[in-house]
Amino acid sequence: xxxxxxxxxxxxxxxxxxxxxxxxxxxxxxxxxxxxxxxxxxxxxxxxxxxxxxxxxxxxxxxxxxxxxxxxxxxxxxxxxxxx
Amino acid sequence: xxxxxxxxxxxxxxxxxxxxxxxxxxxxxxxxxxxxxxxxxxxxxxxxxxxxxxxxxxxxxxxxxxxxxxxxxxxxxxxxxxxxxxxxxxxxxxxxxxxxxxxxxxxxxxxxxxxxxxxxxxxxxxxxxxxxxxxxxxxxxxxxxxxxxxxxxxxxxxxxxxxxxxxxxxxxxxxxxxxxxxxxxxxxxxxxxxxxxxxxxxxxxxxxxxxxxxxxxxxxxxxxxxxxxxxxxxxxxxxxxxxxxxxxxxxxxxxxxxxxxxxxxxxxxxxxxxxxxxxxxxxxxxxxxxxxxxxxxxxxxxxxxxxxxxxxxxxxxxxxxxxxxxxxxxxxxxxxxxxxxxxxxxxxxxxxxxxxxxxxxxxxxxxxxxxxxxxxxxxxxxxxxxxxxxxxxxxxxxxxxxxxxxxxxxxxxxxxxxxxxxxxxxxxxxxxxxxxxxxxxxxxxxxxxxxxxxxxxxxxxxxxxxxxxxxxxxxxxxxxxxxxxxxxxxxxxxxxxxxxxxxxxxxxxxxxxxxxxxxxxxxxxxxxxxxxxxxxxxxxxxxxxxxxxxxxxxxxxxxxxxxxxxxxxxxxxxxxxxxxxxxxxxxxxxxxxxxxxxxxxxxxxxxxxxxxxxx
Numbered sequence: 001x002x003x004x005x006x007x008x009x010x011x012x013x014x015x016x017x018x019x020x021x022x023x024x025x026x027x028x029x030x031x032x033x034x035x036x037x038x039x040x041x042x043x044x045x046x047x048x049x050x051x052x053x054x055x056x057x058x059x060x061x062x063x064x065x066x067x068x069x070x071x072x073x074x075x076x077x078x079x080x081x082x083x084x
Numbered sequence: 085x086x087x088x089x090x091x092x093x094x095x096x097x098x099x100x101x102x103x104x105x106x107x108x109x110x111x112x113x114x115x116x117x118x119x120x121x122x123x124x125x126x127x128x129x130x131x132x133x134x135x136x137x138x139x140x141x142x143x144x145x146x147x148x149x150x151x152x153x154x155x156x157x158x159x160x161x162x163x164x165x166x167x168x169x170x171x172x173x174x175x176x177x178x179x180x181x182x183x184x185x186x187x188x189x190x191x192x193x194x195x196x197x198x199x200x201x202x203x204x205x206x207x208x209x210x211x212x213x214x215x216x217x218x219x220x221x222x223x224x225x226x227x228x229x230x231x232x233x234x235x236x237x238x239x240x241x242x243x244x245x246x247x248x249x250x251x252x253x254x255x256x257x258x259x260x261x262x263x264x265x266x267x268x269x270x271x272x273x274x275x276x277x278x279x280x281x282x283x284x285x286x287x288x289x290x291x292x293x294x295x296x297x298x299x300x301x302x303x304x305x306x307x308x309x310x311x312x313x314x315x316x317x318x319x320x321x322x323x324x325x326x327x328x329x330x331x332x333x334x335x336x337x338x339x340x341x342x343x344x345x346x347x348x349x350x351x352x353x354x355x356x357x358x359x360x361x362x363x364x365x366x367x368x369x370x371x372x373x374x375x376x377x378x379x380x381x382x383x384x385x386x387x388x389x390x391x392x393x394x395x396x397x398x399x400x401x402x403x404x405x406x407x408x409x410x411x412x413x414x415x416x417x418x419x420x421x422x423x424x425x426x427x428x429x430x431x432x433x434x435x436x437x438x439x440x441x442x443x444x445x446x447x448x449x450x451x452x453x454x455x456x457x458x459x460x461x462x463x464x465x466x467x468x469x470x471x472x473x474x475x476x477x478x479x480x481x482x483x484x485x486x487x488x489x490x491x492x493x494x495x496x497x498x499x500x501x502x503x504x505x506x507x508x509x510x511x512x513x514x515x516x517x518x519x520x521x522x523x524x525x526x527x528x529x530x531x532x533x534x535x536x537x538x539x540x541x542x543x544x545x546x547x548x549x550x551x552x553x554x555x556x557x558x559x560x561x562x563x564x565x566x567x568x569x570x571x572x573x574x575x576x577x578x579x580x581x582x583x584x585x586x587x588x589x590x591x592x593x594x595x596x597x598x599x600x601x602x603x604x605x606x607x608x609x610x611x612x613x614x615x616x617x618x619x620x621x622x623x624x625x626x627x628x629x630x631x632x633x634x635x636x637x638x639x640x641x642x643x644x645x646x647x648x649x650x651x652x653x654x655x656x657x658x659x660x661x662x663x664x665x666x667x668x669x670x671x672x673x674x675x676x677x678x679x680x681x682x683x684x685x686x687x688x689x690x691x692x693x694x695x696x697x698x699x
Contacts, residue, residue: 008332009325012359023332023359047316051559056337056662058564076336080316082559082598083330083414084386084549 001071003029005038008078011048029069036065038075051078086148086295086612087111091124092190092212094205096279097138097197101212106191111148112615113698118174119589119629121145121163121192125172126632128194131639135167135271136253136278138198144185144244144284145193147591151186151292151380154305154608155312156593158183158380166270167278168255168448168502169521169545170640172633175258175272176549176588177244178379178387179265184242187288199280204232204245207286217282224248224490225260225443232285245283246273247443252492253277254500256448256523264410264440265379265387270522270544273443301611308604309383315599317561322386322595323376327414328358330526330554334418337558337567338661339531341418341524343425343476344454345517345650348528348658352427356417360429361388367395372429374408384595388413390433398434398483411436415548418526419450424457424482431479435486442490444500451523452503453485455515464510470495514651520545520642529653529670531663532557534565534573537673540647541577543633549594551580561598568662570669574677582626589629628697631681631689635699644687647674 005025007015012023019025029038039049052059053076059067069075089106107124114120121143133139142164149157160182166173185193188209195205202217220228225247233239243261250257250273257273258266267273276282295301312318321329334340335353342350354360361373370391378385389408392399399405412433420432439446453474459465460474467473471494474481488496498506503516503523517524522545529536534553539546548554553576557567565572583602587594590605603619610617637646653668678685682693689699 006332006336008359009321009329021363022354050316051333053336058337058560058566060564074336076332078329078333079321081321081325081329081333082317082555082561082595083322083327083333084552084595 001029001031002026003033003069003072004074005042006074006076008076009081010079011044011077014042014044033069034065035059035067035069035075038069039064039077044077048079049077050080086152086292087116087191088186088189088294090190092193092207093196094193094214095196096199096203096214096281099199099214101214113625114629115148115586115589115625116191117145117147117150117159117161117589117591118163118176119585119625121161122172122174122629122633124192124194125163125165126636129165131636132641133165135165135170135275138279140165140275142195142272142275142279143192146182146186146191147589148613149608150591151183152295152591152612153302153381154592154612155309155383156379156381156596157591158382159591159593160185161588162259162267162272164272164275165640166272166544167274168271171520171545171637171642172543173270173272174544174588175267175269177259177261177265177267178382178593179262180380181242181244181261181286182591183380184286184288186292187290188286189288189290193284195279195281198278202280202282204281204283204285207284209288209290220282221251222248224441226263226441228283229263232283236285236287238287241285241287243283243285245443246276247441247490248492249442249444249490249500250274250277252500254444254489255502255505256445258443258445260440260443266440266443268445269447269547295612296614297611301608304607304611308600308608311604312383312596312599318384318596318599322384322598325358326376326386326388328361328388328412328417330414331357331417332359333558334527337531338658338663339528339567340422341517341526341528342422344423344458344515345528345652346458348531348663349661350422350425352425353422355427356421356429356432361390361412365393367393372433379593382593386595392433392437393430396430396434398431405434405437409437410440415526416446416450419447420482422526423450423454425476426479426482427477428479431483434483438486438490444489447525448502448523449486449489449499451517452499452506453482454517455503455507456485456499457481458515459507459510459512464512517650517652518546519649520646522546527554528658528663529649529668530658530666531661532567533570533669533673534567534576536649536653536668536670537573537577537677540649540670540674541677543630543637549584551577551584552594553577553580555598562601568666570673574673574680577677578680581630582623585626585629586622624697628699631693631697631699635689638688644685647687
């Protein structure tokens with residue numbers, strides 16, 4: 001199934017070149033893939049995985065391993081950031 | 085003590101200046117900056133005074149930690165009755181002006197009356213002069229600062245001044261220091277302009293050497309700076325990406341006010357985000373972002389310094405805009421961009437530079453253009469009236485109207501009234517996205533429920549910085565709460581409001597609170613200021629300041645009905661995204677908030693509350 005991984009701020013470095021100008025990385029993943037699987041597969045450092053959203057909804061750290069992605073889901077991840 | 089214990093009182097009508105002792109009893113109850121200046125203002129003016137009359141006063145105020153070695157200790161506030169809202173106005177700025185005022189030996193400058201002709205105030209330690217500013221009238225902020233530095237033959241003087249919009253009475257005119265730091269909101273610049281006051285020019289060489297416990301202060305400020313450095317947000321996220329990093333976050337959660345709040349997600353957000361500012365442009369191969377910048381004493385340095393694309397239509401024939409300049413920050417990128425559907429990041433930076441150059445608030449300006457564009461699309465406003473075709477998404481309309489507003493020309497005069505008066509003028513008051521006449525900032529109250537209550541109850545009109553619950557509802561600082569529920573939000577908003585009132589009165593920047601709790605600021609105050617500065621005292625003080633502002637607004641005529649949001653946010657549900665189907669639950673939150681505050685059903689502090697807070 002296809003999902004989209006979005007990586008922002010310093011996590012942009014983990015995107016392939018062709019995705020760097022959009023921060024969006026569409027990809028095929030096996031059924032049953034979890035948020036935690038995606039973080040591990042792309043070797044995203046734990047200290048940089050802070051704000052995790054699936055379709056805009058917040059996924060608490062304790063739920064990442066169990067949250068299974070569905071087709072067309074959008075997983076977006078930020079390092080610790082803030083604004084004003 | 086960290087106060088200089090001196091106030092400078094200036095009467096522009098009589099052209100007199102005098103030094104007064106700071107009321108230390110009040111300083112003990114209201115600390116400094118926002119709290120203490122507001123105490124002076126509400127004690128000295130009639131709440132019903134016309135904000136642009138000589139009877140209004142305007143105060144430049146530092147806090148006890150301004151000018152010290154505490155991180156971010158460079159803040160000052162401008163406090164007055166605001167012309168955009170008719171409510172209390174308190175605008176906070178960074179840069180270097182605040183510390184310089186302290187170094188000159190003044191906690192506060194209170195301006196009274198109205199000069200018969202343009203003047204500026206020159207402060208060189210104890211030497212204070214009201215000087216002629218006829219030659220400065222009509223000059224921009226940038227020209228004024230350059231002229232004054234040249235005339236004073238001192239590049240180290242600091243200037244806090246108005247541009248042409250402040251002179252013209254644009255109701256959201258700002259007061260700008262250090263070229264692109266601003267006391268930006270609520271029209272404080274128009275009040276200065278109404279007094280024929282162009283600028284304060286300050287040179288201070290006295291330093292701040294009067295701390296209660298210098299050794300302890302050095303120790304504790306060092307420890308607290310370490311926390312800021314080691315925190316991922318204040319140590320890395322903010323310096324690298326600035327506030328603009330929120331553009332994609334807020335869009336992703338579906339709380340991005342778009343096209344005058346018709347939509348909650350903007351398809352062009354990525355193109356105007358922090359990530360876009362870092363990328364090489366196709367035209368010249370350079371990124372818009374040049375560097376980050378810190379204000380006085382700041383160890384975070386979130387400020388953005390950028391260079392516009394020299395080939396862009398806005399500046400191709402105007403080399404004066406080609407140099408490095410402030411921006412884009414998130415609020416300006418949102419208001420000039422998303423609020424109008426404009427995704428041309430160079431056009432946004434150009435409009436942002438005009439806001440800095442001529443001193444007007446990009447939030448209120450951009451949000452007003454959002455209303456203009458909606459009225460244009462409805463056919464209420466025409467190309468002939470505006471002077472240009474102005475559909476949503478038109479970068480040319482945005483930059484044209486920014487130029488007109490800066491210069492006080494054409495339709496820019498109407499834009500300068502703000503969205504409330506503009507929408508009323510054209511028969512659609514419901515289209516002004518504002519509270520108490522001040523425009524919303526960059527978070528949609530349907531997607532982040534606590535922000536709706538923040539806006540509705542903010543004492544200076546819609547404002548995110550009076551209780552920035554985004555920290556909790558979106559970013560999880562200090563704990564994550566659900567942005568879609570109203571449950572618990574009255575208590576959350578109250579807690580943020582009271583704590584922020586203390587931070588805003590200290591001389592420090594509220595951005596420290598991404599890493600610090602109030603309990604990290606408390607020992608810094610305790611070491612700097614003589615007397616008791618316990619957490620219990622600070623908690624009560626924050627509440628006291630909030631209620632003092634509220635009492636002023638009540639006396640000025642504000643009631644329960646003014647603590648409300650525009651009908652769009654209460655009746656038109658979010659169309660897409662995580663908040664799809666939601667409207668603001670403001671009507672549910674207000675009664676609980678009033679009860680928590682100890683206010684009656686009309687939003688007035690009860691006699692018991694007034695007594696408990698010592699008001």
